[in-house]
Amino acid sequence: MPRSMKSRFRASGSALRVIHHLRAPHLMGRVHILCYHRIGADDESDSLTMPRWLFEQQMALLHRDYRPLSLGAAVACLAQQCPLPPRAVVVTFDDGYEDTFTRALPVLQRWEIPATVFVTTGYVDGLSSLAWRLKVPMLSWSMVRELAQAGLDIGSHTLTHPELAQLSFREAEEELVSSKHRLEDVVQQRVDLLAYPYGHVRSFDEETQRLVMEAGYRAAVTTVPGSNGSGTNRLALHRLTPSRRDVAALAMQLAELPLDRGLAAALTYGVRRKWAPVHVAAAA
Numbered sequence: 183m184p185r186s187m188k189s190r191f192r193a194s195g196s197a198l199r200v201i202h203h204l205r206a207p208h209l210m211g212r213v214h215i216l217c218y219h220r221i222g223a224d225d226e227s228d229s230l231t232m233p234r235w236l237f238e239q240q241m242a243l244l245h246r247d248y249r250p251l252s253l254g255a256a257v258a259c260l261a262q263q264c265p266l267p268p269r270a271v272v273v274t275f276d277d278g279y280e281d282t283f284t285r286a287l288p289v290l291q292r293w294e295i296p297a298t299v300f301v302t303t304g305y306v307d308g309l310s311s312l313a314w315r316l317k318v319p320m321l322s323w324s325m326v327r328e329l330a331q332a333g334l335d336i337g338s339h340t341l342t343h344p345e346l347a348q349l350s351f352r353e354a355e356e357e358l359v360s361s362k363h364r365l366e367d368v369v370q371q372r373v374d375l376l377a378y379p380y381g382h383v384r385s386f387d388e389e390t391q392r393l394v395m396e397a398g399y400r401a402a403v404t405t406v407p408g409s410n411g412s413g414t415n416r417l418a419l420h421r422l423t424p425s426r427r428d429v430a431a432l433a434m435q436l437a438e439l440p441l442d443r444g445l446a447a448a449l450t451y452g453v454r455r456k457w458a459p460v461h462v463a464a465a466a
C-alpha cells in the first residue's frame with residue numbers, strides 16, 4: 183500500500199472498524215458481489231459512474247479489510263458449500279466500457295483485487311448505444327483479450343443488452359449463445375458467467391434461467407440487492423451497487439447497515455473528515 187494511503191487508512195481505521203463490529207452475524211459465510219459500470223475521471227460521477235478517486239479508496243478498503251475473491255471462486259465455494267472466508271467480496275463490471283481497461287484495471291492491479299468484466303459483445307469496438315447515456319467508448323477486442331491476460335474473468339452481458347425475459351425463446355438463446363462463443367474465441371478460455379442486462383426481477387424469469395443453464399453458464403448475476411450464501415440460486419445471484427457517497431458508505435453497505443440512520447451518519451462523518459480524496463496519477 184502506498185505510504186500516503188497507509189496513513190489515511192490508519193487515520194480512518196477506527197471508525198471503519200466500528201462498522202465492521204456492527205456487521206450482522208447472519209453475514210458469516212456469505213459473499214457480497216459489487217456491481218460497477220463506468221469508472222470516471224475524478225470529477226465525474228453519475229448513477230453509472232464512480233469517480234476514480236473513490237474507486238481507488240474502495241479498492242484499498244477491500245484490500246485491507248475484506249477478502250476479495252474472483253466470482254468464479256465464490257461460485258465454486260457456494261456450489262460445493264465450502265466455507266467462504268469472513269468478509270468475502272467480489273468485484274464486477276457491467277457493459278464493457280473502455281474505462282474498465284484504462285481506469286479500473288490499474289487500480290485493481292495496484293490493490294490485487296480480482297474482478298469479472300461482463301462484456302456486451304455487440305458494443306465491442308464501438309460506442310455505447312444505451313439509450314439513457316451519452317455515447318461513450320467501449321472496450322476493443324484487444325482490450326478484452328488483455329483484461330483476460332491480466333487475470334480478470336470475462337463474462338457475458340449478452341450480444342445487444344436486451345431484457346432477456348421480454349424476448350422470444352429463440353432470440354434469448356441467440357443472445358446467450360453467440361456472446362458466449364464470441365468471447366471464448368477471443369479470450370481462449372471458457373466463458374460461463376453471465377450478468378443479466380438491467381438485472382432487475384422483470385429482466386429474467388424461470389424460462390430465462392433454464393436457457394442460461396442450457397447455454398452452458400454456471401452462474402448469473404442480477405442487480406437485485408443482497409448477499410449470497412450456499413442456499414442462493416446461482417442463476418440469480420444478488421449484487422450491490424456501491425455507494426458514490428464516500429468509502430465509509432461502502433463499509434456500511436457491506437455490513438448491511440442502513441445508510442440513512444443517525445448512527446451511519448455519525449460514523450460516516452468521522453470518516454469523511456479524515457479522508458480527503460486521494461488523487462492518483464492517471465493511468466490513461
Ligand SMILES: [Zn+2]
Pocket residue numbers: 276277339343379380
Ligand atoms: Zn448493462
